[in-house]
Amino acid sequence: MAELSKEKFQIIGCDNFNADAIVRPNMTYWQDAWRRLKKNKVAIFSLILLSAIIIMCVIGPWIGKLISGVDYTHQNIAITNQKPNSQYIFGTDNLGRDMFGRLWIGGRVSIAIGICGTLIEVTIGTLYGGISGYFGGLVDDIMMRIVEVLNSIPYMIIVILFAVVFDNQGIGSLLLALCITGWTGMARLIRGQVMQLKESEYVLAAQALGSDPKRIITKHLIPNTIGIIIIYMTFDIPGFIFSEAFLSFIGLGIQPPDTSWGAMCSFGQSVIDFYPHELFFPALAISLTMLSFNLLGDGLRDALDPKLRQ
Amino acid sequence: MAKLLEVKDLKVSFHTYAGEVQSVRGVSFDLEKGETLAIVGESGCGKTITSKSIMRLIATPPGEIKKGSQIFFEGKDVLKMSDKELRDLRGEDISMIFQDPMTSLNPTMKIGNQIAESLIIHRGMNKKEALKEAVKMLKVVNIPNAEKRSKQYPHEFSGGMRQRAMIAIALACNPKILIADEPTTALDVTIQAQIMDLIKELQNKLDTAVILITHDLGVVASVASRIQVMYAGMIIERGTTEEIFYNPKHPYTWALLQSVPRLDTKHKNQLYSIKGTPPDLLKPPVGCPFASRCEYCMQICRDEMPEITKISDTHSVQCWLQHPLAPKVEVPQAIGGAK
Amino acid sequence: MVRYISKRLGYMVLTLWVIVTITFFLMNSMPGNPITSQVKQLPAQVKENLMAEYGLDKPVSERYVMYVKNLLKGNMGDSFVTPGISANKYIHDRFPNSARIGLQAVFVGLAIGLTLGIIAGFKRNTGVDYFVIFIAILGVSIPSFVVAALLQKGLGGKAGLPIAGWYSQGDGFLNTIKFTILPTMALSFSSIATYARYMKTSVLDVISQDYIITAQAKGVSKVSIAWKHIIRNAILPIVTILGPQIASIITGSFVIERIFAIPGLGNAMIDSISAKDYNMIMGFTIFYSFLYIVSLLVVDILYTLIDPRIRLSGSKK
Numbered sequence: 001m002a003e004l005s006k007e008k009f010q011i012i013g014c015d016n017f018n019a020d021a022i023v024r025p026n027m028t029y030w031q032d033a034w035r036r037l038k039k040n041k042v043a044i045f046s047l048i049l050l051s052a053i054i055i056m057c058v059i060g061p062w063i064g065k066l067i068s069g070v071d072y073t074h075q076n077i078a079i080t081n082q083k084p085n086s087q088y089i090f091g092t093d094n095l096g097r098d099m100f101g102r103l104w105i106g107g108r109v110s111i112a113i114g115i116c117g118t119l120i121e122v123t124i125g126t127l128y129g130g131i132s133g134y135f136g137g138l139v140d141d142i143m144m145r146i147v148e149v150l151n152s153i154p155y156m157i158i159v160i161l162f163a164v165v166f167d168n169q170g171i172g173s174l175l176l177a178l179c180i181t182g183w184t185g186m187a188r189l190i191r192g193q194v195m196q197l198k199e200s201e202y203v204l205a206a207q208a209l210g211s212d213p214k215r216i217i218t219k220h221l222i223p224n225t226i227g228i229i230i231i232y233m234t235f236d237i238p239g240f241i242f243s244e245a246f247l248s249f250i251g252l253g254i255q256p257p258d259t260s261w262g263a264m265c266s267f268g269q270s271v272i273d274f275y276p277h278e279l280f281f282p283a284l285a286i287s288l289t290m291l292s293f294n295l296l297g298d299g300l301r302d303a304l305d306p307k308l309r310q
Numbered sequence: 311m312a313k314l315l316e317v318k319d320l321k322v323s324f325h326t327y328a329g330e331v332q333s334v335r336g337v338s339f340d341l342e343k344g345e346t347l348a349i350v351g352e353s354g355c356g357k358t359i360t361s362k363s364i365m366r367l368i369a370t371p372p373g374e375i376k377k378g379s380q381i382f383f384e385g386k387d388v389l390k391m392s393d394k395e396l397r398d399l400r401g402e403d404i405s406m407i408f409q410d411p412m413t414s415l416n417p418t419m420k421i422g423n424q425i426a427e428s429l430i431i432h433r434g435m436n437k438k439e440a441l442k443e444a445v446k447m448l449k450v451v452n453i454p455n456a457e458k459r460s461k462q463y464p465h466e467f468s469g470g471m472r473q474r475a476m477i478a479i480a481l482a483c484n485p486k487i488l489i490a491d492e493p494t495t496a497l498d499v500t501i502q503a504q505i506m507d508l509i510k511e512l513q514n515k516l517d518t519a520v521i522l523i524t525h526d527l528g529v530v531a532s533v534a535s536r537i538q539v540m541y542a543g544m545i546i547e548r549g550t551t552e553e554i555f556y557n558p559k560h561p562y563t564w565a566l567l568q569s570v571p572r573l574d575t576k577h578k579n580q581l582y583s584i585k586g587t588p589p590d591l592l593k594p595p596v597g598c599p600f601a602s603r604c605e606y607c608m609q610i611c612r613d614e615m616p617e618i619t620k621i622s623d624t625h626s627v628q629c630w631l632q633h634p635l636a637p638k639v640e641v642p643q644a645i646g647g648a649k
Numbered sequence: 650m651v652r653y654i655s656k657r658l659g660y661m662v663l664t665l666w667v668i669v670t671i672t673f674f675l676m677n678s679m680p681g682n683p684i685t686s687q688v689k690q691l692p693a694q695v696k697e698n699l700m701a702e703y704g705l706d707k708p709v710s711e712r713y714v715m716y717v718k719n720l721l722k723g724n725m726g727d728s729f730v731t732p733g734i735s736a737n738k739y740i741h742d743r744f745p746n747s748a749r750i751g752l753q754a755v756f757v758g759l760a761i762g763l764t765l766g767i768i769a770g771f772k773r774n775t776g777v778d779y780f781v782i783f784i785a786i787l788g789v790s791i792p793s794f795v796v797a798a799l800l801q802k803g804l805g806g807k808a809g810l811p812i813a814g815w816y817s818q819g820d821g822f823l824n825t826i827k828f829t830i831l832p833t834m835a836l837s838f839s840s841i842a843t844y845a846r847y848m849k850t851s852v853l854d855v856i857s858q859d860y861i862i863t864a865q866a867k868g869v870s871k872v873s874i875a876w877k878h879i880i881r882n883a884i885l886p887i888v889t890i891l892g893p894q895i896a897s898i899i900t901g902s903f904v905i906e907r908i909f910a911i912p913g914l915g916n917a918m919i920d921s922i923s924a925k926d927y928n929m930i931m932g933f934t935i936f937y938s939f940l941y942i943v944s945l946l947v948v949d950i951l952y953t954l955i956d957p958r959i960r961l962s963g964s965k966k
Contacts, residue, residue, distance in 0.1 A: 164925075465957075
């Protein structure tokens, strides 16, 4: 053992410099979430795939024109139902139109419905749930009873009902039908968050420290709820896309000459034995899109929920 | 004759996303039949991990009981036991009760059944016999209406009763060692005393050795015969209860004793609290782990780990203040030092 | 407990009434009332009968009252496109077929889905887990009609499985099964995925609970822990998603019946929509809603019965 010199035995007292040093890198909630999302290869892949699909929906028809030489609306009876070839890389449909270009035009509609529907639903739901949760008491009671009744109504049935009523009146009314009862989930979620935060201990602590309500809302309420809203939205969008496809399948969705992936699938299914490519491409498009949203949603949920922190 | 329990140089680490956290860094101690040993320390010092390791209840990823660690129960090597031997050990030879009785009880299983489960596994009883015995156990832990209660579910019990039920489950097969991990922390103060009295009473009746884990020195005084103080994964002082309370040697022990609020404090001071926080065990300090919070810290404390000094057969401490070259330090006035 | 059930029954009735009202006024209050405009195309005698029976020349509010009265008698009215055939008859003839496929799909979904979820929960991050995740993801991403179309194309006509169609009365039991196999597979696909997903989450959640460590500390064997402690607790929350699953089975059946040409109620629904047979649409809508609400009630009661925490406190958390 080495000689221990007396100098080393002088009392020098606490060193509080290092005491509170934090060894792990400090991160904000969002930084931590992004770090975890980045690690999730599947989620990142989905994000890239989705971006690619959306970009294609925007520039796809134009690219289609470059490749095939014709516009997606151009009908050519001579070449109906052709299998994919070098000119029409996704083949042609029953009116001789270029399926490639048409697929992306349909995509615009499907994805637009998905995103708009979700935004509408989130808006209504947030407002409704926020008001209900904030006021509590009788207001909350009544509002939640209404939600409970609406929830017991099978979603699709009501959608079909309204779609029948709004028959053929365009995308706007289709959206309306899709959003009529779907917002209840979001409303419940937001209400739960608001109520939880109203009574939570850190709001109490913030109030005890003299923090004013506006600050409480912006610093505490919103960051917590935004995460949940984002996750919910990511899962909702494929739901809308699916609902629209379903409606198209039973004849209530987008009407020609407009098209959507759902409408294309519906038609493709009827000729699957003869021209499978007419079902294959739109089905693949829907599936990949819904898949990506779901995987991304899963990844976001893992990243944004601190309770799952490992 | 082999001691009841021997723990030698136990090292336990956890592999996290940030690296390896060394939760337990070389802990050694023994336990004799029928005695009560208290392990005292702050949250995060490694006392729970130590006790869970004795029964190998640590999930092994991400945890790891490092090579060189040894745990012997009645001479048998626990770390080398097969799954079956381990299951025989648990519940029958060694039992454990946990801090939060609400979450530690199966919410969809009747209390009677939860007690009976132990008996069926270890004593080979059939269901009927085991349930009868379970009712007897509930009486032993002073739960009134035992017959009716045994058919109820955990959420129908109060906090104190749930902890009693947990004790009943743990003692059903008359184990040789009972590990009580912060048994009263989640309970009201009035119930705390009852539970500690119950543990003491049962220990005497059944001649069970008890390892009591707590951060509250107040709870320890009347129950334990020996105390070990843990800090940052190491035992920094150990001794009999008298020695620790009346002749503590480590500055951390002094700090713990001073933290106990007393009714006869003469000065109108603030409550004593130790400044700073325990070190992050991701990168444990090379020297004494308490150095950064110690009033009496010396340069040597930061540079090197203190040697272990034996003060008596039963009392030892790991602190540089014990070295002949160190200045003499008075025990603080507040805990019985010279006026 | 009884209070709870009666409260739920009350809600059920209220919701049904709301649906009937919404449905009725929607169908009848459109500009150029489709109900009465349909009737205009029929032969005079038939028109008169219908007018009398349904009070079609009277104002909407009176018709509403008549409609509700009829409903309470169990009469859902005739088709105005093909008068003489009532919605009741359709339901009576066709619903059993839909129910058969639906129930089969529910059972298959539960059996396979729960099992997969349990395995994935226990064997996390292994090959089995990834496989289950894969299936689960496919199930929620691929629309049911695509699954049906693929199954039909892939397996139809092979191994004795018919491409489409239904059995006739008097067919042997084994014969009838082969007609239901593909439709059941298609309909249960998304259920399997959903149950697997939720069950896995539930299992993982329960595994991390303190009482599992207590069980280990007692020396309970792995198998016992798995069954008595983990699975029993993990299954409870699954009951809460049974309700919405039933809704998706109902709507899924429309599409499946269409593709496989099954004479079920869903197919009839689609026909009514195409033919704009508003009275039938109303009738079917109300029937399906009734079915759904009753299922929700049953599931609710089931949940309160099997979770001791709720059964004994008598109220829902």
